[in-house]
Amino acid sequence: MYEIIINYCNNIKEGKIYIEPNKLNIKYGINGTGKTTVARAIKLSGNNNELQTLKSFFTDAPASVSVKPIFNKILVFDEEFVNQVVFRKDEVIENSFEVFLKTPNYDEKKEQLDKHLQSLRDTMNADKEIIDLKESLIKINDKFKRTNKGHLINSGALKSLLSKQNLYNIPRELEDYRTFFDNEDINIPWIDWRNSGDTYDISDNCPYCSEKIDAPKHTKQKEVFKRTYTKSDSKNLKEVLELLESIKLYIKADKYDELIQYVKTDTSPDIIKAIVEKLTTEFDLLISRFNAINEFGMKKIVIADITNLDEQINAMEFPKILFEIFGGEKIENIFERINNKVASLRKEAIILKREMGELKGLLQATIIESQNDINEFLKTAGISYELEIQAEDETNSRTILKQCFNGSKSDVSNIRSHLSWGEKNAFSLILFMYYSNFQGPDLIILDDPISSFDSNKKFAILHRMFKKNIGKKDVSFAAKSVLLLTHDFEPIIDFVVIGKISPDSVTASYIWNDDGNVYEKAINSNVDVKLVLTENKEIAKNAEINIISRIAALRKCCELNGYEEHWSYTYEILSCLIHGDEIRRKICSDKFECMPVDEIDRVQLSSQK
Helix, strand or coil, rough: EEEEEEEEEECEEEEEEEEECCEEEEEEEECCCCCCHHHHHHHHHCCCHHHHEEECCCCCCCEEEEEEECCCEEECCHHHHHHHHHHCCCECCCHHHHHHHHHHHHHHHHHHHHHHHHHHHHHHHHHHHHHHHHHHHHHHHHHHCCCCCCECCCCCCHHHHHHHHHCCCCCHHHHHHHHHHHCCCCHHHHHHHHHHHHHHHHEECCCCEEEEEEHHHHHHHHHHHHHHCCHHHHHHHHHHHHHHHHHHHHHHHHHHHHHHHHHHCCCHHHHHHHHHHHHHHHHHHHHHHHHHHHHHHHHHCCHHCCCCCCCCCCCCCCHHHHCCCCCCCHHHHHHHHHHHHHHHHHHHHHHHHHHHHHHHHHHHHHHHHHHHHHHHHHHHCCCEEEEEEEEEEEEEEEEEEEECCCCEEEECCHHHHHHHHHHHHHHHHHHHHHHHHHHCCCCCECCCCCCCHHHHHHHHHHHHHCCCCCCCCCCCCCCCCEEEECCHHHHHHHHHHCCCCCHHHEEEEEEECCCCCCCEEEECCCCCCCCHHHHHHHHCCCCCCCCHHHHHHHHHHHHHHHCCHHHHHHHHHHHHHCCCCCCEEEEEEEEEECCCCCHHHHHHHHHHH
């Protein structure tokens, strides 16, 4: 049992109500009791700042709500839900896949399906050699800039490789500096330092040692050095060659030696560029296949992928014939490990396809069941619209509203402006039921949800929401903790008095506001509730009540009995008495017939009983 105490919220100074778990808790009260305040106060009970928006004006005391034990999650059906969750632009409700289709059965089958996809990804994550190779390839590949169409740009690493003269192929004029170029520990910072000294080269004296220098030779060296070497180009070249060195064992020996030899000697740029283009093409191929494996394992394949499954598996294979530069024992061992996994997955693809087909069948069955349930509800509520659920899988689903007119159906855009207030309210109720099923709250609050409907629609709506095995069988409020705040007595009549749901599933009470204090009294259907017919019969028979009231009550009994048998004559006699007319039966306007004496006697005998 939950105890809720509300203090200083709007027109409630103090109020205490109780909610029984896993039941429909009906709280009946007239307008002005504070039912909406109760709903909002419970909803905001975990947020004191928001709760203060309900603070009463007749006191300085802060608004407060005590809920014992606490509800971890509360959902309220109110105007806020109608205005913010449903009918957003052309979409009936957001998260439509989760709301309508994500059933426990679907989750179970999807989990089984996803287990088939972990093997390759686990291989990628567990194999350090593959991880290191992939990282090195990415680092090298990133050094080469490309156009939008994928062509290499002659800058950065490529520019450094294409240069005829570099750290390894030193111009004749700079041969004096070979010692510095060959020293890999200092050559890059030395180049930067050497270029920086030119700023101070303003005379025939050396800017580094102040001694006289051979001016023509020095000038020539300075021009060649400035034209040939920059810190960035030299650094790029050194880093690229070091990175290539790190993957040397994965490249065919002759291809590796050929590339390095070309870079370090005076080789035509066209030759070097052709080799680099082949090399980067194979980089892209390796990286794309490593990524395909990783993404395939991570994304948990969805139903829409079923037609592309073979294509995705082929994209993870490493055929040796595709590689001209990469080769050798180490890379071929990696290819073999991965290709064996791919071959196993290809065999499992047959099982995957069958399971995915079954899952798709389950999805379509759930769509049909949900659509039929909702559309039957809308039809019962007199709403000439239908819901259409369009879904491929979790990543691709939406809900469409269609207007039905003379047998034709048309898509509805800007839904909110097309539905009347009553249509939105009724439609929102069943959407809220599905939404609640998806959210899994501890408490569901319905704030006067049916006040705008006639009696027949009220029953149909409540019947669908709380009756088990109606509509989509796993979606209802049955056996859930629900607080129904209402000024309609019909729910109590249908569910408590007549017993259209199990007595163990519902409780009802009357709440009233007495000068700011809200009280609650349980409703005993045997004592507190009487049928109108029973009440009128008792009034008609009670000699202590004035005769006019008794006659009116007896006449009402005639109406409630449908004017059948002797009740019809009783009604005629009472009407004549009320109007002071001769006792006779009215046929039509200004036409009467005498009433048989035996009928009058029978009426008198029945009334005495």
